[in-house]
Amino acid sequence: DxxxxxxxxxxxxxxxxxxxxxxxxxxxxxxxxxxxxxxxxxxxxxxxxxxxxxxxxxxxxxxxxxxxxxxxxxxxxxxxxxxxxxxxxxxxxxxxxxxxxxxxxxxxxxxxxxxxxxxxxxxxxxxxxxxxxxxxxxxxxxxxxxxxxxxxxxxxxxxxxxxxxxxxxxxxxxxxxxxxxxxxxxxxxxxxxxxxxxxxxxxxxxxxxxxxxxxxxxxxxxxxxxxxxxGSNGYKKLLKERKEMFSYLSSQLEKLSECYNERLLHTPHNPISLAMTLKTLSEHQDRSVTQLGSMLFTRQVSGARVVPLGSVQAVSGHTFRGFMAHTNNYPCAYLNAA
Structure with a gap:
């Protein structure tokens, strides 16, 4: 016990x-x-x-x-x-x-x-x-x-x-x-x-x-x-700071997406992470999307990940289509930030 x-x-x-x-x-x-x-x-x-x-x-x-x-x-x-x-x-x-x-x-x-x-x-x-x-x-x-x-x-x-x-x-x-x-x-x-x-x-x-x-x-x-x-006050302060940081991240990611003719996905029920479309890149080829992911990774951008369309992943004998997107066919590739 x-x-x-x-x-x-x-x-x-x-x-x-x-x-x-x-x-x-x-x-x-x-x-x-x-x-x-x-x-x-x-x-x-x-x-x-x-x-x-x-x-x-x-x-x-x-x-x-x-x-x-x-x-x-x-x-x-x-x-x-x-x-x-x-x-x-x-x-x-x-x-x-x-x-x-x-x-x-x-x-x-x-x-x-x-x-x-x-x-x-x-x-x-x-x-x-x-x-x-x-x-x-x-x-x-x-x-x-x-x-x-x-x-x-x-x-x-x-x-x-x-x-x-x-x-x-x-x-x-x-x-x-x-x-x-x-x-x-x-x-x-x-x-x-x-x-x-x-x-x-x-x-x-x-x-x-x-x-x-x-x-x-x-x-x-x-x-x-x-x-x-x-202490409890210190932890409450961190919770408050995280909320403020999330709002700041959201506003800045929205500005960034507009600069590149993309948009911030509207996900008001998710209080922890955000997603920005990558339609411009995925129109060229899927490889461009994954290349962006590797470029971010090699530049130590740890809070972001790229989700391409159509990834297939087997986990313990079960095949997931559209893996990482939480659904088989999400409408577009996107970039996550959290």
Missing amino acids: ISAVQPKAAGSSLLNKITNSLVLDILKLAGVPTVTNCFVVPMATGMSLTLCFLTLRHKRPKAKYIIWPRIDQKSCFKSMITAGFEPVVIENILEGDELRTDLKAVESKVQELGPDSILCVHSTTSCFAPRVPDRVEELAVICANYGIPHIVNNAYGVQSSKCMHLIQQGARVGRIDAFVQSLDKNFMVPVGGAIIAGFNDSFIQEISKMYPGRASASPSLDVLITLLSL
């Missing part, structure tokens, strides 16, 4: 308890005031999601499917495969420039497969535009209506009040069993830690008991040092 007190290691046990309490306080401060329990786990987001799925396996022994609105990111897909489940990919629907959750497809798939054969719905908040956070509230209502667990991948959502509000509202109107967030993306610490949190104290304890054996204290120590040095 990763959260159990170790009699022979009083210091690290105390450190662990203090860290979990501080992190719980930060989650409340960031926009989920009704969260009841959380713990730091020394694994990144993907493996932490796997731990959640394996805990649910004991509660739902007949289940073999996980309903998953598509997001083109490998680790969250592999987290379901590693846990031994079959992901049921729900394609997103295009609304204006935005890619949004297809709620009708989710509900019809639940009815088709039967609630007992579904382990959970695995939704996502933080993501790259033009995909926007899933309709977490509506998915939470579907989960509550059909008695299906709901796990939320909130990888870098703690820094966004919008993402946290979606989780809070989802838990209020429907069902959210656990939400997982990355330590390095939200707390500026080294890679390799995550927070598993939820609204049912006993279920979060069950997840912590599923972890086999002891674990490294490094992620807990890193986040403890960071939060003690920042």
Whole structure:
């Protein structure tokens, strides 16, 4: 049990308890005031999601499917495969420039497969535009209506009040069993830690008991040092600065796009990333689009990535068309900035 007190290691046990309490306080401060329990786990987001799925396996022994609105990111897909489940990919629907959750497809798939054969719905908040956070509230209502667990991948959502509000509202109107967030993306610490949190104290304890054996204290120590040095006011200041920086990035990217006869995609529901069309380049050839990506990379522009049309990627035996664009046929190639 990763959260159990170790009699022979009083210091690290105390450190662990203090860290979990501080992190719980930060989650409340960031926009989920009704969260009841959380713990730091020394694994990144993907493996932490796997731990959640394996805990649910004991509660739902007949289940073999996980309903998953598509997001083109490998680790969250592999987290379901590693846990031994079959992901049921729900394609997103295009609304204006935005890619949004297809709620009708989710509900019809639940009815088709039967609630007992579904382990959970695995939704996502933080993501790259033009995909926007899933309709977490509506998915939470579907989960509550059909008695299906709901796990939320909130990888870098703690820094966004919008993402946290979606989780809070989802838990209020429907069902959210656990939400997982990355330590390095939200707390500026080294890679390799995550927070598993939820609204049912006993279920979060069950997840912590599923972890086999002891674990490294490094992620807990890193986040403890960071939060003690920042304090709640310091963390709130960083959240405010990020919001202001995002507005500045948006306005400057819009100016840049106009200079080159491109446009900033209209994605108001995505509070974390932006996308700019690359139609001028893609008209010449796809190679020009990927060349721009490599040029940015070699010039140490780390916050941007180029998404060409028609990429095909196989992940754990499943083929994704239009990979990185979160849909088979997005209308244009684009540049992401976050």
